Amino acid sequence: MSQQALADPPRRLSRKVYRRRRIVVFGLVIAVLVAFVYVVGSLVAPVPATAAAVSHEKALVQPAVQLAWPGYGSSAIVAPDYPGASASHGTEASVPIASVTKTITALVVLEKKPLNGDEQGPDIAFTQRDVDIWNEVVGEGGSWAPVVAGTSLTEKQALEAMLLPSANNYAISLTNWAFGSTSAYVKAANDWLAQKGFTGTKIVTPDGLDPGNVSTTKDLIGIGKLVLASPALTSIVSQKNVNLPGAGSQDNTNTLLGFEGMDGIKTGNTDEAGNCLLFSAQVPIGSTKVRVIGAVLGAPTHDDLWAGVQALLTSMKAGFHTVTAVEKGQVFGTYTTAWGARSKLIATETKTFVVWSDTPITVDLQTRPLSSGFTGDILGQGTFTLNGKTATVPLALASDVPDPGFGWRLAHPGGLGT
Numbered sequence: 188m189s190q191q192a193l194a195d196p197p198r199r200l201s202r203k204v205y206r207r208r209r210i211v212v213f214g215l216v217i218a219v220l221v222a223f224v225y226v227v228g229s230l231v232a233p234v235p236a237t238a239a240a241v242s243h244e245k246a247l248v249q250p251a252v253q254l255a256w257p258g259y260g261s262s263a264i265v266a267p268d269y270p271g272a273s274a275s276h277g278t279e280a281s282v283p284i285a286s287v288t289k290t291i292t293a294l295v296v297l298e299k300k301p302l303n304g305d306e307q308g309p310d311i312a313f314t315q316r317d318v319d320i321w322n323e324v325v326g327e328g329g330s331w332a333p334v335v336a337g338t339s340l341t342e343k344q345a346l347e348a349m350l351l352p353s354a355n356n357y358a359i360s361l362t363n364w365a366f367g368s369t370s371a372y373v374k375a376a377n378d379w380l381a382q383k384g385f386t387g388t389k390i391v392t393p394d395g396l397d398p399g400n401v402s403t404t405k406d407l408i409g410i411g412k413l414v415l416a417s418p419a420l421t422s423i424v425s426q427k428n429v430n431l432p433g434a435g436s437q438d439n440t441n442t443l444l445g446f447e448g449m450d451g452i453k454t455g456n457t458d459e460a461g462n463c464l465l466f467s468a469q470v471p472i473g474s475t476k477v478r479v480i481g482a483v484l485g486a487p488t489h490d491d492l493w494a495g496v497q498a499l500l501t502s503m504k505a506g507f508h509t510v511t512a513v514e515k516g517q518v519f520g521t522y523t524t525a526w527g528a529r530s531k532l533i534a535t536e537t538k539t540f541v542v543w544s545d546t547p548i549t550v551d552l553q554t555r556p557l558s559s560g561f562t563g564d565i566l567g568q569g570t571f572t573l574n575g576k577t578a579t580v581p582l583a584l585a586s587d588v589p590d591p592g593f594g595w596r597l598a599h600p601g602g603l604g605t
Contacts, residue, residue: 192486192563236556237588239566241520241534243550249451251545252506256497260461260485263404264503265478267412269583270574272506272543277474281387282400282484286330286353287465288395290414291388296365300342302419308472309344311364313433321356329355329396330440335433343419347429350420352437353454354443355394362393369393375508386410398459407465407482414452415467415480424451439467443493447500448476461485462492472541473509487496512550515578519569522584526591528559535581540573548573552582561586 254274256262260278298357302308315336324331332354338349345364348357362372369392378389387403388410404411414420427444430436440454443462448469455463463484469476481499486492513534520532532554554567567582 190345197267200296216263223450226530230547233526235523236557236558237407237522239520239522239554241532241554242553243519243552243569244329246547247510247512248545248547249508249542250501250509252543254506255498255502257483257486257491257493257499259487259495260463260483261319261404262481262483262499263408264479264481264499265408266479266503266507267544268478269507269541269543269546271546275404276488277404277485278347278382279405281389281403281454283460284395284400284402284407284484285354285456285457285460285463286355286395287453287482288390288400288404289349289425289464290410290420291376291380292362292393292419292526293350293418294410294413295372295379295497296346296361297419298341298364298379298418304341304418305422306419307521310341311345313337313360313362316363317356317360320359320420323391324354324356324359324394327355328463329394331356332431332434334360338433341433343423344429344431345422346419347426347436348431348437350423350453351426351429351439352439354434354437356395357434358394368391373383383413384423385410386474395455395460396457396489398457404484406483409479411452411467411480411482415478421451434440437468443496446497447471447504456489461487462489464492464496466496466500468505470500472507473505473539475509475541477507479503479570481493500599509539510542510548511537511539512578513538513569517583519582520567522557522566522588522589524558524588526595528588528591530560530588531585531588532564532582533585534569535565535583538578538580540571540578541561542573546574557584557588559590560584563588 190535191221234380242357256276261284265270285387313334317334318336321331321334330353332348332352349361359369361367366372372393373390380388385406388406389401391399427439445448449472451467452465463483466480470479483496486495513536515537517534518531523529551570557566562584563582565581569580571578
């Protein structure tokens with residue numbers, strides 16, 4: 188046997204060992220690469236996003252109001268800035284309104300002879316003719332205020348003399364000055380009423396003494412709104428007393444001024460109409476004020492009228508609720524991650540609403556998922572809607588939601604990237 192033949196078996200053995208070592212080395216390299224890819228992938232792969240578990244009421248609803256209607260005549264009340272805060276009781280027919288008529292007289296005169304803001308307007312000279320009118324009114328048993336021939340009042344002062352003591356003679360003198368005659372005024376007033384859509388209202392005299400002066404509670408609410416839209420008239424009807432040339436000190440016949448924010452508007456009283464009040468108030472509700480307009484007609488006595496109006500206005504006030512729809516720090520949901528991190532989702536602001544009766548505040552929440560975050564991160568918003576108006580409040584994390592960390596990532600490869 189040759190020497191070459193004797194050397195072949197060791198060589199074949201070394202080649203086998205080499206191949207085995209090479210397989211081991213390659214296997215180790217592959218294993219290291221796989222491990223490296225796994226570790227790197229675990230570190231950089233996104234962790235699963237967590238949605239908030241939310242809990243909230245779909246709507247906030249308060250108890251319904253029960254208005255205290257007078258047991259006589261007809262009544263209506265409204266809060267113009269609050270849809271649905273409007274109600275009426277009794278007949279809807281046209282009825283005598285007595286000196287409430289003078290609100291129409293004032294509005295029609297001001298359309299003919301406008302006053303801006305606190306203007307006093309032109310001077311009106313009072314003559315013997317006005318003294319004669321005064322004497323006629325006294326003879327008829329109507330309400331009056333003194334007048335002296337040769338004195339002058341500004342337009343605003345003449346309106347004050349008509350509206351505060353409810354002087355019939357000043358209503359007649361004022362319309363004579365503005366329109367030339369009471370008959371010309373009556374035509375202008377009824378044309379004005381038709382243009383404004385007050386179809387249930389008719390005027391036959393400027394003072395209201397004639398029972399042919401009629402209206403409805405619905406129309407009177409609209410007339411009251413026009414009075415409040417006039418700076419000249421709102422400054423008059425809210426006064427308790429005024430001192431006038433020729434007429435002296437005159438008190439407002441509306442003795443309820445100041446009750447629950449009452450600031451107007453006009454009384455009326457005749458045998459046919461009974462006792463009437465068209466009123467307005469800025470009713471205090473918490474830290475805000477709510478404008479209210481009402482009409483009560485046909486009370487048997489003044490005492491009945493005052494009691495009825497007070498009860499109605501008090502019950503209207505009780506129908507408004509100051510509602511905290513959301514309070515800063517209030518919890519609306521919770522985030523709980525797969526790796527055990529947990530944070531509450533809280534409101535960042537307080538929102539308070541003034542709500543009429545059982546009008547609902549609807550609540551809608553919008554949130555987004557998170558993987559991690561810090562205290563104060565905004566992750567959604569709450570939307571609160573009342574009468575079509577909305578307010579939004581951001582929702583934020585109450586505490587940190589940390590990344591799961593290296594250990595959890597390595598131990599939960601199936602939980603990553605989902």
